[in-house]
Structure formats: C-alpha cells, structure tokens
Amino acid sequence: MVKAKKKKTNKKSTLKKRARNAQGHYVADDPGTPDVNEAYVQEKEPFATKWLIPVLVLSVIVVIFVLIE
Numbered sequence: 597m598v599k600a601k602k603k604k605t606n607k608k609s610t611l612k613k614r615a616r617n618a619q620g621h622y623v624a625d626d627p628g629t630p631d632v633n634e635a636y637v638q639e640k641e642p643f644a645t646k647w648l649i650p651v652l653v654l655s656v657i658v659v660i661f662v663l664i665e
Contacts, residue, residue: 611638611639612636612637612638612639613636613637613639614635614636614637615634615635615636615637622635623635
C-alpha cells in the first residue's frame with residue numbers, strides 16, 4: 597500500500613482570537629452590526645527573523661573588510 601504524501605501549504609492562515617477589554621474580560625459581539633464580529637480580532641503576523649541573522653553577519657564582515665583597508 598502506498599502512503600499519500602502530505603502537501604505543504606505556504607498559505608498564511610488568518611488567525612483570530614477572542615477580543616478582550618482593558619480589564620481582560622471577553623468582549624461580546626454587538627448584534628446591531630451585521631458584518632462585523634467584535635468578539636474576535638485579527639492577530640498580528642509574527643515578525644520574520646530568519647533573514648535577520650545572515651544579513652547581520654554579512655554586514656559585520658563588510659565592516660571588518662572596510663576598516664582593514
């Protein structure tokens with residue numbers, strides 16, 4: 597029997613989480629607004645840092661070579 601391969605998806609999922617007020621309590625949905633669900637908010641995308649380390653290493657190498665000359 598052949599196993600089915602799982603496809604990797606590069607789609608960024610839209611993460612939603614429950615909205616909270618200043619005291620930390622959940623915010624209820626207002627039924628008066630037809631299209632907006634106030635009980636859930638969109639999460640921010642995390643900052644991508646996988647490119648940061650190679651860029652920093654290359655910049656340090658360039659600075660060293662410039663200072664040597």
